[in-house]
Amino acid sequence: MTAAHAPVADTPPSEHVLEVKDLTVEFFVDGQWLPAAIDVSYDVKPGEILAIVGESGSGKTQSSMSLVGLLPPNGRARGQALLDGQDLFAMSKGRLRHVRGKDIAVIFQEPMTALNPVYTIGFQIIETIRTHFPMGPKEARERALELLRMVDIPEPERRIDSYPHELSGGQRQRAMIAQALACDPRLLIADEPTTALDVTVQAEILSLMRDLRQRIDSGIILITHDMGVVADMADTVLVMKDGKVVERGPVRQVFYDPQHPYTQRLLASVPHLGRPDTDATEQTDGPAAPATPAATDTSVREPARTSTGSLQAAPIESDLVLSARGIDIVYEGRKKGTDFKAVSGADLDIARGEVVGLVGESGSGKTTVGRAIVGLLPVKTGSLEICGISVVGADAQTTQPLRSKVGIVFQDPGSSLNPRFPIGESIGEPLFLHRGLRGAELSGRVETLLDQVELPKAMRNRYPHELSGGQRQRVGIARALALEPELLVADEPTSALDVSVQAKVLELFRELQREHGFACVFISHDLAVVEMLSDRIAVMHHGKIVEVGTAQQVVSAPKDSYTRRLLAAVPLPNPDLQQERRQERDRLLAEAAKHND
Amino acid sequence: MTIPPPDTNHPAGPVEAGAPADLLAAESQAEELKMRDVEGLSQGQIVRRRFFRHRGAVVAMIVLGAVILLAFTSVGFGNWTGWWKHTPLQTGNVTGTGAQPTLSLPTWLGGDGFVWGDHPFGRDESGRDVFARVMKGTQTSLIVMFIVGIVSTVIGVIVGALAGYFGGRLDRFLMRVTDLVITIPVLVLGAVLGALAAGKNSAFLLAIFLGLASWTTLARLVRGDFLTLREREFVDAARVAGASSRRIIFKHMLPNSIGVIIVNQTLLMSTAILLETALSFVGLGITYPNISLGQLINQYQEAFATRPWLFWWPGLFIVVIALCVNFIGDGLRDAFDPRQRRIPSQRALRRAERKAAARAESAAAADSTVGASGKETT
Numbered sequence: 001m002t003a004a005h006a007p008v009a010d011t012p013p014s015e016h017v018l019e020v021k022d023l024t025v026e027f028f029v030d031g032q033w034l035p036a037a038i039d040v041s042y043d044v045k046p047g048e049i050l051a052i053v054g055e056s057g058s059g060k061t062q063s064s065m066s067l068v069g070l071l072p073p074n075g076r077a078r079g080q081a082l083l084d085g086q087d088l089f090a091m092s093k094g095r096l097r098h099v100r101g102k103d104i105a106v107i108f109q110e111p112m113t114a115l116n117p118v119y120t121i122g123f124q125i126i127e128t129i130r131t132h133f134p135m136g137p138k139e140a141r142e143r144a145l146e147l148l149r150m151v152d153i154p155e156p157e158r159r160i161d162s163y164p165h166e167l168s169g170g171q172r173q174r175a176m177i178a179q180a181l182a183c184d185p186r187l188l189i190a191d192e193p194t195t196a197l198d199v200t201v202q203a204e205i206l207s208l209m210r211d212l213r214q215r216i217d218s219g220i221i222l223i224t225h226d227m228g229v230v231a232d233m234a235d236t237v238l239v240m241k242d243g244k245v246v247e248r249g250p251v252r253q254v255f256y257d258p259q260h261p262y263t264q265r266l267l268a269s270v271p272h273l274g275r276p277d278t279d280a281t282e283q284t285d286g287p288a289a290p291a292t293p294a295a296t297d298t299s300v301r302e303p304a305r306t307s308t309g310s311l312q313a314a315p316i317e318s319d320l321v322l323s324a325r326g327i328d329i330v331y332e333g334r335k336k337g338t339d340f341k342a343v344s345g346a347d348l349d350i351a352r353g354e355v356v357g358l359v360g361e362s363g364s365g366k367t368t369v370g371r372a373i374v375g376l377l378p379v380k381t382g383s384l385e386i387c388g389i390s391v392v393g394a395d396a397q398t399t400q401p402l403r404s405k406v407g408i409v410f411q412d413p414g415s416s417l418n419p420r421f422p423i424g425e426s427i428g429e430p431l432f433l434h435r436g437l438r439g440a441e442l443s444g445r446v447e448t449l450l451d452q453v454e455l456p457k458a459m460r461n462r463y464p465h466e467l468s469g470g471q472r473q474r475v476g477i478a479r480a481l482a483l484e485p486e487l488l489v490a491d492e493p494t495s496a497l498d499v500s501v502q503a504k505v506l507e508l509f510r511e512l513q514r515e516h517g518f519a520c521v522f523i524s525h526d527l528a529v530v531e532m533l534s535d536r537i538a539v540m541h542h543g544k545i546v547e548v549g550t551a552q553q554v555v556s557a558p559k560d561s562y563t564r565r566l567l568a569a570v571p572l573p574n575p576d577l578q579q580e581r582r583q584e585r586d587r588l589l590a591e592a593a594k595h596n597d
Numbered sequence: 598m599t600i601p602p603p604d605t606n607h608p609a610g611p612v613e614a615g616a617p618a619d620l621l622a623a624e625s626q627a628e629e630l631k632m633r634d635v636e637g638l639s640q641g642q643i644v645r646r647r648f649f650r651h652r653g654a655v656v657a658m659i660v661l662g663a664v665i666l667l668a669f670t671s672v673g674f675g676n677w678t679g680w681w682k683h684t685p686l687q688t689g690n691v692t693g694t695g696a697q698p699t700l701s702l703p704t705w706l707g708g709d710g711f712v713w714g715d716h717p718f719g720r721d722e723s724g725r726d727v728f729a730r731v732m733k734g735t736q737t738s739l740i741v742m743f744i745v746g747i748v749s750t751v752i753g754v755i756v757g758a759l760a761g762y763f764g765g766r767l768d769r770f771l772m773r774v775t776d777l778v779i780t781i782p783v784l785v786l787g788a789v790l791g792a793l794a795a796g797k798n799s800a801f802l803l804a805i806f807l808g809l810a811s812w813t814t815l816a817r818l819v820r821g822d823f824l825t826l827r828e829r830e831f832v833d834a835a836r837v838a839g840a841s842s843r844r845i846i847f848k849h850m851l852p853n854s855i856g857v858i859i860v861n862q863t864l865l866m867s868t869a870i871l872l873e874t875a876l877s878f879v880g881l882g883i884t885y886p887n888i889s890l891g892q893l894i895n896q897y898q899e900a901f902a903t904r905p906w907l908f909w910w911p912g913l914f915i916v917v918i919a920l921c922v923n924f925i926g927d928g929l930r931d932a933f934d935p936r937q938r939r940i941p942s943q944r945a946l947r948r949a950e951r952k953a954a955a956r957a958e959s960a961a962a963a964d965s966t967v968g969a970s971g972k973e974t975t
Contacts, residue, residue, distance in 0.1 A: 375837070
């Protein structure tokens with residue numbers, strides 16, 4: 001430990017915490033060294049936040065992990081990385097272990113898996129402290145408490161003895177930040193620290209990190225793919241593509257005057273929230289028939305549910321693909337009385353050809369609603385009519401016709417395709433089961449579908465593992481459209497994709513919707529995406545639909561306080577606007593706090 | 598923008614402005630390499646290819662094939678008598694040195710030159726030909742192995758799949774039945790039933806009984822696998838598409854747990870051979886006039902000092918068969934595990950290094966002009 005301290009005094013005080021020169025990371029694959037990062041150079045000053053942006057596979061994570069010697073066994077790094085003047089790559093493993101956790105700390109993406117589930121968070125923080133400092137258990141515990149207070153965990157005295165599963169996602173991430181800060185690191189590497197979190201929690205964590213950087217005076221490397229987060233946090237931005245740095249510069253320069261075409265494309269593909277204000281023309285040429293009667297109808301009716309039965313029998317009845325009144329969806333517990341009500345009293349109408357966005361945080365019940373619509377979950381109470389068939393308490397026989405009228409696109413394209421089926425077979429399965437198509441007829445139809453989602457016909461015989469994420473999601477969409485459904489449920493179809501791929505898939509989705517005119521429930525946690533696609537937006541919170549309205553109304557003039565908070569938490573991919581939004585959010589939070597008192 | 602979408606597999610699109618050409622070339626090469634391994638192959642083909650890369654498994658498969666061929670053609674099966682001149686039960690004269698094995702190794706293995714002879718494995722105290730007896734015993738062991746494998750696979754898969762897929766009351770019932778079967782000691786069961794089944798087809802019956810008692814591990818594994826698979830979205834997708842439960846279980850889920858099943862069953866089969874041997878060794882499994890390898894060892898145990906060859910040959914075949922099956926199982930497990938990546942040996946690393954150096958040299962010679970633009974694009 002003393003060895004780690006000494007060079008700071010020996011070498012002339014450099015103004016950089018970290019200087020990386022010509023860093024090349026390579027992986028040994030199939031008898032060859034393949035580069036994951038090539039000649040990457042950057043430096044970090046104390047108190048500076050350097051954001052490394054790029055899509056998956058661009059080498060942003062691997063180049064940073066190589067600094068702490070955490071490459072997988074078939075990887076190696078070359079070049080120079082000077083932490084306060086000493087080369088990290090020239091260090092012995094023992095020395096490097098002293099550096100890790102003490103001088104360089106890492107915040108990982110998924111706090112649930114990065115924290116050990118069998119130890120309390122207090123134990124894990126204390127462990128870090130006592131590994132690097134000669135400190136008694138009592139002292140260390142004091143220090144851990146202090147750290148937990150610093151990251152604003154409520155009731156730190158109680159939380160210090162909590163296990164990771166007892167904390168919420170945001171609290172877990174706070175605990176991990178506390179652990180990372182335990183030894184006052186010179187450099188903090190935050191690898192997608194908020195990707196796994198809800199947007200409101202993300203806003204909290206980001207504000208905590210911004211707050212901390214002023215207090216701890218370390219350099220921070222922020223690895224992310226979210227341009228909104230970059231705009232919110234970074235001083236300097238490094239854009240990586242395919243292992244090399246394509247652009248670098250101060251945050252404003254990169255956002256306002258991107259030089260490299262890749263950066264321009266990346267910025268262009270980020271969905272902007274609240275776009276109708278700036279270019280309303282583009283928004284209005286959306287789907288052909290925006291069913292306004294249903295829209296106004298629902299948003300007004302929401303509070304008075306008792307009389308909805310008669311109100312709902314409006315003239316637009318025949319135009320509704322889906323009409324839900326006060327539905328409860330319950331997950332049955334193992335024992336009596338442990339049932340969990342995921343959705344309570346939800347009202348929703350969807351007209352033919354209409355796209356309704358369903359927004360909410362994780363746990364708000366939005367996916368549950370989607371799964372209930374396609375019949376994967378039973379609805380016990382209320383009334384739910386889909387394509388004229390009441391599905392509440394109905395048996396499989398009655399709902400059988402719905403199988404060909406309702407389709408679903410799942411969130412994770414990797415998991416929603418059977419890995420043992422060629423994709424042609426996956427797409428053709430509904431056709432085989434419902435229309436009895438086989439042979440040439442079936443393959444002809446499958447090829448048409450592949451054409452529609454802009455995949456080459458030859459892909460029919462490929463297997464899911466041979467496809468990229470975006471291609472897989474296209475296959476998922478093709479399968480959902482195979483039977484020409486009247487209603488499509490899209491459950492976060494793009495959240496597993498990179499932003500530029502997401503833009504393409506969304507564009508395709510919009511075109512297909514225009515062409516086929518299916519009604520759609522578009523479930524997402526990303527307000528910007530939902531706003532781009534939807535005619536109307538329904539906001540869910542704690543299993544209730546708190547607000548329904550046209551997309552423009554919900555985004556520009558939200559009625560419900562939760563919607564306002566949700567909107568304020570979405571980071572804008574623009575440094576200056578984001579600053580305004582941050583202040584707006586702080587104001588809202590203060591208001592809410594006052595309200596609670 | 599005219600840049601190709603990043604989600605296609607063709608990185609060799611139009612070159613981006615300002616991007617060094619050599620880097621793009623390297624990138625496309627990398628992509629190609631990644632795809633080359635799996636391109637256009639079905640899952641089955643990939644598994645086969647990985648299996649054939651496992652040298653031990655391939656050798657084991659060949660050896661096992663040879664053993665099967667030898668055992669069944671030499672002494673025949675059923676009413677058919679094979680090409681070997683002696684039968685397992687025919688007695689003969691053992692005076693003089695007649696009982697010694699006539700097989701002698703070639704000179705380069707330290708023998709007196711290769712001779713097959715009249716009784717290559719020698720004869721026992723009643724003058725019966727040991728080669729014929731060992732072959733017959735090997736047949737029995739192989740039959741027991743395969744029947745145990747088939748019976749336990751069928752039962753284990755069905756019980757596990759139903760329990761895992763439907764869950765609830767059916768799951769609880771099936772798992773309690775499984776618990777019940779687990780509590781039955783297989784050795785005792787084999788002993789009792791083996792005695793009951795003594796007769797002409799005792800090997801078949803014994804194998805079926807052993808199979809009926811040894812499906813429990815597989816049932817639990819398949820159930821566990823199905824519990825995870827049930828949560829996968831492709832199962833939901835099939836359900837939404839209107840597939841029946843039977844179709845989902847057999848067409849969608851079972852092929853996805855085939856790895857677990859094959860691996861467990863190969864290992865079970867090698868255990869079955871040893872179990873049969875053990876039962877026969879204590880005199881409870883296969884009984885006279887049937888022959889098994891374990892029974893042979895049991896019969897000859899007193900002759901160990903005087904006629905050790907009576908011991909070696911049955912023992913050798915037990916070891917060979919069990920080893921082969923284990924190796925094949927090992928190869929299959931590696932082949933079915935997609936996460937497994939081969940860790941490069943030091944030699945492979947050095948070879949790649951040399952290649953890369955040679956490439957870099959030729960590249961440097963070829964385009965020394967690009968040099969400047971190949972650096973950072975700040």
